[in-house]
Amino acid sequence: MRHRLILNNITHTFEDGGIQRTVLNNLNLQVSEGELVAVMGPSGSGKSTFLSIAGALLDPKGGEVLLDGESVSDKNKQELSDIRLHKIGFIFQSANLIPYLKVEEQLTLVAKLGNMNKRKAAERIRELLDMLGLNHRRSAYPDKLSGGERQRVAIARALMNDPAVLLADEPTASLDASRGMDVVRMLAEEARELGKSAVMVTHDERVLPLCDRVLYLENGGLIERK
Amino acid sequence: MYLAIREMRFAKVRYSLIAIIMLLVAFLVLFVTGLARGLAYDNAASIQNMDATHFIMEKDSNHRFTRSQISEQVLLQASSIVGEDNVQPLGVKMTTMTAEGKIGKLDVTLLGINPEGWLMPKLTEGAAITATGTGQVLVDRKLKDSGIGLGTVLIDQASGLKWTVSGFVNHESFSHSPAVFLNEHDWQQLQLTTITTPSATKWTDSTYNAVAVKANTHHKEQLTAVLADAEIVTKADAVSAIPGYKEEQGSLWMMIIFLFIISSFVLAVFFYVITIQKSSQFGILKAIGTRTGYLVRSVALQVLLLSAGSLVVSMLLIQATESILPSGMPFLLQSSTMALTSIAFVTMSLVGSLLSVWKVTKIDALDAIGRTAA
Ligand SMILES: Nc1ncnc2c1ncn2[C@@H]1O[C@H](COP(=O)(O)OP(=O)(O)OP(=O)(O)O)[C@@H](O)[C@H]1O
Numbered sequence: 001m002r003h004r005l006i007l008n009n010i011t012h013t014f015e016d017g018g019i020q021r022t023v024l025n026n027l028n029l030q031v032s033e034g035e036l037v038a039v040m041g042p043s044g045s046g047k048s049t050f051l052s053i054a055g056a057l058l059d060p061k062g063g064e065v066l067l068d069g070e071s072v073s074d075k076n077k078q079e080l081s082d083i084r085l086h087k088i089g090f091i092f093q094s095a096n097l098i099p100y101l102k103v104e105e106q107l108t109l110v111a112k113l114g115n116m117n118k119r120k121a122a123e124r125i126r127e128l129l130d131m132l133g134l135n136h137r138r139s140a141y142p143d144k145l146s147g148g149e150r151q152r153v154a155i156a157r158a159l160m161n162d163p164a165v166l167l168a169d170e171p172t173a174s175l176d177a178s179r180g181m182d183v184v185r186m187l188a189e190e191a192r193e194l195g196k197s198a199v200m201v202t203h204d205e206r207v208l209p210l211c212d213r214v215l216y217l218e219n220g221g222l223i224e225r226k
Numbered sequence: 227m228y229l230a231i232r233e234m235r236f237a238k239v240r241y242s243l244i245a246i247i248m249l250l251v252a253f254l255v256l257f258v259t260g261l262a263r264g265l266a267y268d269n270a271a272s273i274q275n276m277d278a279t280h281f282i283m284e285k286d287s288n289h290r291f292t293r294s295q296i297s298e299q300v301l302l303q304a305s306s307i308v309g310e311d312n313v314q315p316l317g318v319k320m321t322t323m324t325a326e327g328k329i330g331k332l333d334v335t336l337l338g339i340n341p342e343g344w345l346m347p348k349l350t351e352g353a354a355i356t357a358t359g360t361g362q363v364l365v366d367r368k369l370k371d372s373g374i375g376l377g378t379v380l381i382d383q384a385s386g387l388k389w390t391v392s393g394f395v396n397h398e399s400f401s402h403s404p405a406v407f408l409n410e411h412d413w414q415q416l417q418l419t420t421i422t423t424p425s426a427t428k429w430t431d432s433t434y435n436a437v438a439v440k441a442n443t444h445h446k447e448q449l450t451a452v453l454a455d456a457e458i459v460t461k462a463d464a465v466s467a468i469p470g471y472k473e474e475q476g477s478l479w480m481m482i483i484f485l486f487i488i489s490s491f492v493l494a495v496f497f498y499v500i501t502i503q504k505s506s507q508f509g510i511l512k513a514i515g516t517r518t519g520y521l522v523r524s525v526a527l528q529v530l531l532l533s534a535g536s537l538v539v540s541m542l543l544i545q546a547t548e549s550i551l552p553s554g555m556p557f558l559l560q561s562s563t564m565a566l567t568s569i570a571f572v573t574m575s576l577v578g579s580l581l582s583v584w585k586v587t588k589i590d591a592l593d594a595i596g597r598t599a600a
């Protein structure tokens with residue numbers, strides 16, 4: 001089975017008042033295609049740091065990240081931008097939409113950045129909005145959307161460029177239980193059906209049954225649940 | 227571009243406000259520029275209208291026509307170098323006159339020229355003066371406002387000489403005073419009544435104030451070599467040495483430069499503040515894979531749209547204003563001046579956006595995750 005996201009021996013330290021604090025210590029992770037992995041852990045254990053490294057936003061002090069078998073170390077800023085655009089779909093803790101773009105424009109932007117063919121883009125936008133039940137809200141601005149709708153738009157945006165890897169940082173934090181379940185179910189389906197590798201950081205125990213694996217971030221490493 | 231335009235559409239009020247400020251500044255820049263050019267022209271119109279490239283003046287005259295005295299001999303020497311067709315004598319004298327049958331005095335500048343030569347202005351009304359006639363003058367149209375008409379007799383206060391107005395010319399002035407053109411004969415007569423003490427000047431038979439020449443650089447070098455006691459002054463230098471010219475232009479230019487700096491600063495502050503406000507947005511955009519170059523271009527495009535847009539509107543306003551300005555108002559805005567001003571304005575605006583551009587490149591994509599919850 002293909003592993004679309006691989007983290008090898010990731011080590012990361014932060015300087016804190018002259019003291020080096022190791023947040024991630026020889027962390028290893030392989031996520032195969034179609035798999036949704038949940039990552040849990042206490043606050044400050046380094047979950048967001050781990051996700052930023054996996055998403056090519058933060059350069060680790062040691063180890064390497066492979067996306068579709070390709071290492072992201074030693075890439076320049078522009079190459080990293082392009083990797084994030086084409087290979088990674090990010091869903092942030094709070095939806096983080098661009099306030100001045102309508103729902104469909106949020107997706108059009110991604111298509112434009114990726115130089116996607118116009119007709120193909122329009123088709124894909126319709127497809128995604130249909131799938132996420134957002135078709136009737138396509139020309140609404142983010143501030144007119146409910147929290148759940150916003151989160152779904154963020155998911156649609158993350159899927160727009162058909163990335164290899166989906167990364168979500170507490171995507172259900174601002175949602176009620178049933179909406180949270182819906183969002184995670186959608187992530188799991190996406191990963192499974194389109195053969196993506198998905199990693200979700202969460203505090204929410206209720207969504208765990210929807211995930212293929214649950215890992216705990218402890219002492220800088222990922223440990224499988226007993 | 228996609229982001230820039232959509233954002234401006236979304237935040238209409240915010241961008242309209244800044245556009246209005248820009249528009250007002252641009253309007254003021256164009257207006258003051260027009261005024262500066264207009265005053266410059268009005269001040270020195272007669273000299274600027276002249277087809278000369280250089281003027282030969284006496285050494286140590288500080289480029290001033292009224293201080294310079296030139297002899298017939300210099301005129302001959304100059305014509306032997308650049309050719310007779312390219313040389314014209316010129317007399318300049320600022321004086322006060324009265325019009326017969328009228329009360330009140332007029333400040334005018336007397337210009338002695340050869341009516342058959344190329345310093346002769348274009349007649350707009352009445353009859354031209356000739357090289358052989360006497361006692362006839364051409365005067366600037368502005369004198370009509372003082373009640374001067376065709377046939378009015380003018381009396382020079384200093385010499386007591388009398389001249390009859392035979393025709394009018396347009397846009398002819400020197401140091402803001404209307405010009406009065408005399409032929410060489412009348413000019414010589416005027417010189418006789420106000421004989422210059424021979425010791426005050428280098429030439430005993432000095433009759434003119436300057437010689438207007440059409441010369442290329444080669445000629446100029448030759449003239450400099452041959453005429454040891456004279457100075458070859460460019461037209462621009464001669465114009466800026468006209469009394470009051472430099473001071474007037476200096477203060478207007480200071481205003482224009484300050485307006486440019488103000489517009490640049492206003493834009494800089496505006497865009498800097500909204501860039502800081504939007505830093506988490508820029509972070510998200512970077513996190514989803516937007517290149518920094520794209521964001522920088524987006525900011526630059528907004529600045530460009532704002533400054534170019536407000537410029538276009540202010541140009542229309544300026545044209546409307548120009549048409550309702552009183553005719554006596556010195557205002558001159560040629561399209562070349564307008565184009566230069568516009569380029570400078572847009573350039574200064576872009577300079578003003580540099581601070582924001584720098585800020586945008588410094589924003590870290592990582593800030594979008596977890597920490598800044600927008
Ligand atoms: N830029 C930074 N500089 C210094 N220390 C940092 C920086 N970013 C994170 N840290 C520290 O690293 C540790 C891990 O942070 P991280 O954000 O990954 O935690 P987390 O597991 O996501 O926590 P939470 O569940 O509260 O979001 C924390 O102790 C944090 O203070």
Ligand SMILES: [Mg+2]
Nearest residue numbers: 047048049596
């Ligand atoms: Mg976190």
